[in-house]
Amino acid sequence: MVHAFLIHTLRATKAEEGLCRVLYSCFFGTENSPNDAQPHGAERDRLLRKEQILAVARQVESMCQLQLQACGRPAVDLQPQSSDDPVHLRESPCGAFRLTAGDPFQEPRTVVWLGVLSLGFALVLNAHENLLLAEGTLRLLARLLLEHLRLLVPTASLLLRADYIEGILTRFLPHGQLLFLNDQFVQGLEKEFSAAWPR
């Protein structure tokens, strides 16, 4: 089960150096807090979730930068040359790391992340998920989002097209359930999505 999905910026522009921005995030259900005798109030719970997501995003950003550095790839010239350039998701940096219980989630989690140009995509998973499946699903989601939201077109806005993201997630990651979808299933779902959201 996936606990959360998020999209965030990876390399902020010079003016915003050091700021990692979450562009979209989605929790699938909430963490139980059985030891929590008194409810903390809605506002505080919401704040905590937002901070948890941001903590993940920051870690992903550091991991991604460290991996790029280690591979000797400069961070600057990763902007696409033109919108026609295909994005090679296979060559994009990707990785996984573990979050111990209590930091920032109550239960131990695994984060699988993928950095595509200046966007980071990440899945926050339960501790013992099938990572091969999670990695495949994350790549699939990233590809679909890039294609259908046409993120590489300069004027495209991810922020004002939340319904696209939601539409993709409800089909390919329903309620955070990782699905074993073979290529034909993916194509079928994609057709269904394209019919509902003409580009």
Added chain:
Amino acid sequence: MFTTGAESLLRQARAGPQPESRPVTAQGGVSGSLVAGLPTPSSLFRELRDEELGRLCARVCALLREEDWGPDAPDALRRLFLIVSATKYNRRLERPCLALLQTTLCSPTCPEQLQLLCAAVLREMSPCDSLSLSCDHIQNTRQLGLVASVLLAQGDQQQVRSLAQRVLKVLESRQPEGPSLRHLLPIVSKVTSLAPDALREEQTRALSKRLGDWLRYASVQQAVAHSSGGFFSTPRARQLGPVTEVDGAVATDFFTVLSTGQRFTEDQWLNVQAFSMLRAWLLDSGPGGSSAPDADDKSELEGSTLSVLSAASTAGHLLPPQQWLREKAFEYCQRLLEQSNRRALKKADSDLQKACLVEAVLVLDVLCQQDPSFLYRTLSCLKPLHTRLRGDPAWVRALLPVAQFFLHHGEAAAVDAEAVYQHLFTRIPAEHFHSPMLAFEFVQFCRDSLPLFGRSLGILRTSFPNLFKFLAWNSPPLTSDFVALLPSLVDAGTAVEMLHLLLDLPCLTAALDLQLRSLQAASERPPWDVSIRAPGCLEALRDSQVQGLFQHLLRAHASGTVERLTPLYRLLQPLAGCARVVQCAEAVPTLLRAFFSAVTQFADGALASQLALLLLERSDSLYQVPGYEAGVHRWVPPGGLRPSCGSMAQPWTGSLTPRALPLTAAVPQLPPTPAQPRHFLGHCTHPSLPTQAPRPRSLPERVSPLLKAQFMRAHPRSSPASSLVGQEVPGGAGTTFTSTWCSGASRHRPALLGPGRGAGVCVGQAQPTGPLAQGAELPVPGPVQAASSTGGRAGEGAAGVRGRPPQRRARAHIRGEAAAAPPQPAPDVRACHRAEVLSPTQVWAIGEYLSVSWDRRCTVEQINNFFEALEALLFEVTQSRPSTTLPKCPPQVITVLMTTLTKLASRSQDLIPRVSLLLSKMRTLAQSAATGSTPGEEGVGAIHTRATELLNLLKMPSVAQFVFTPSVEVSEPRYHRDTNTALPLVLRTVSRLVEREAGLLPG
């Protein structure tokens, strides 16, 4: 209660509306386009005022009230979503707006796009107190899914349970052409993970039965295309052709996730859903799971909702539902194992095959844990599977669950799984260290399986050189995992070798880099830093000696031997600037900390001493990565060599006079002693003084590692073993000045040197064996000899004092390390250079710890012995003539010597006149701008200042004693923080006195 992490997050979040904190977390910071530098609308959304939000809400309400939800509605809702989600603080929506959003979400005719947006806004608002959403009357399963997502986001357990009941009800309704059930299964899966008790026992059993049916009896025919309405709206469409395997062949057996076709039927979708949730379901509903014990109640079977297709099954009907599901799951997994052997036509399917294989093995593992009767059937297919997988590098990640299976069941099945682990730990890290995901999974596997290894733990432990390859290559994500893993990896037998390897970790990174460069074809290379080219390294690798070292560094298992890798450091130097190497170097101090905290749990005195020595001896023989040596030094236990007074020296010197900075620099620049190294050094002192429990640390023991370190630095080529054995030193050869002034000391240990052997330079070098190996007697001369060895070198460097020809001196020196070594000046030069680094530390330690407050055996006589030795040393280093071949004695050594002598004199006051005389001489010497090996102008200044200060202090012997030998408790922080305690006051007073006197006295 919230955990600490959560608390700290919240604290940060509440730290106030700092300009940083709001925008940082607020989402939607930049335009979603990938092109940077566009104006960002985000702040507009984040800082939107309430009245503007009110206007937008009104507009949304107006649009949603329209009958057919005009084209503007999605746009307005998208904006609303962005505004709500773009801040971490709550946005208040008016009640009518909230109510309309919920109504729209539940409206049966509303288009999906709008419903998704309504659900997204409501989810972003949640947890929300004023929500009245209910799923009770929703029939459309897709819509139910959306409502469920909002309800689940509320975090209310009661709501989760009622949702579960509603979903189950729809699921059980079994209308022939009813709603698509595939939207419901993920909700069930989520709900059971959030609230394991949400389903009643009979519901769990019924669903298990149906899951088994969906797994095993999905249609093997493809669905036909429909012109409209989507293929899933009519599940039993006219069928057209059988499904195929991933390699294009017609399916020979039942449908699985690896069966493919043009269109899929509803039950094929359910098959995919069922397999996707299978493992979690088995775990949650099985024995030991949180709900529904595996009741062998066959009567339940009759009441279960059998699918039409399952009627075909025969014997299965007699099984209770849980067992039925396991049986079907087993068949499914077996079929997947068979299907994973096919060559997929598409890359995506080939990836899916691997994921399926992993899942199948994990499910089989669960099945065997829940019902051991599956074990033999499973083993018969897993053994050939392992053989197949180990031959194909593409499937390497599937080997981990197989190994885990053998770990769980190897013993029960009486299978010798050693071969599986051997292969796993020998081949995989060495060949696949550069795959970040595999590295992560492998380390996770080791971590999670630790309790299971049992007698196979030895394989894991001896494989640490291989496991460290993962760490060396992927240090950022793996460091914390290794910190957790280290306590289980290290034992007394491997601690020394592991510490060496930890210190060589950056070098290992560079070696792995080089190995990849040399081995692989360009096309197969994983990405690495191409900006660094090292053609020379590759060529030098052909050298046989280097090859040997290289192979040693890249060994797969602990070898029990230690090699000096210095030639390799030089060879790999071009790679030291690689970001990967630097990253690894940054992780080492953390790992060392974990290592030592693990080692202290079991190390006895001998091992602890060995490790302390090793650290000291390696402290300057590290791979030269920028900042690495400093990083290691900043942490390692030598800090602990100044046990509780650690923080004293620096405030002391600092407050005395800022001009004494060279001296301060010479005193070890270490942070206040961390608790663990101190603990560790507690071990170092081992049972040397069994009768003196209160003060277990004897001085020589504290100092002797330093001596050893110094010896190792000066004699880098000699092995530790040979250096510890008393070497043959003919009496005449080593009789430098040192031997004369050390003679008093050497009287104390005739046994060590034996008759007929003089106290040459090597005397000091041989000495450390005493306190380290036995520590039985009080070997007074330890520090003296340390000093003497320095003095010896410095003395030898000082040509002509004794009229000895330089060659002779060199010989005398070299004989200490290896008789066969040809005379060469290098060691002497190095020794002098090193003196700058080390001698002050060591001399400082003598001054600091040679006191009754540390060891009551520090009698006046002992102090006098030390004093004499150091006095002679100071004399020798300052009186020697300048030489072109040898560097000058650094001023730090001289100032520290003077301070130490003064400290000793303050403890044995008869010595005060002597030291005063000496200090006056030093001042004069400095004034006359020093010939000899005294240093240049800035050094002269420092020496002069220091001598003046010390002289002034000695004029007030009681003050001097207080300052130079403070009571042990001054190391407590309170004495430094609290201005009202005596110490800062006294120091300020003394400092003023000294400064004033210095000002009054003519220079």
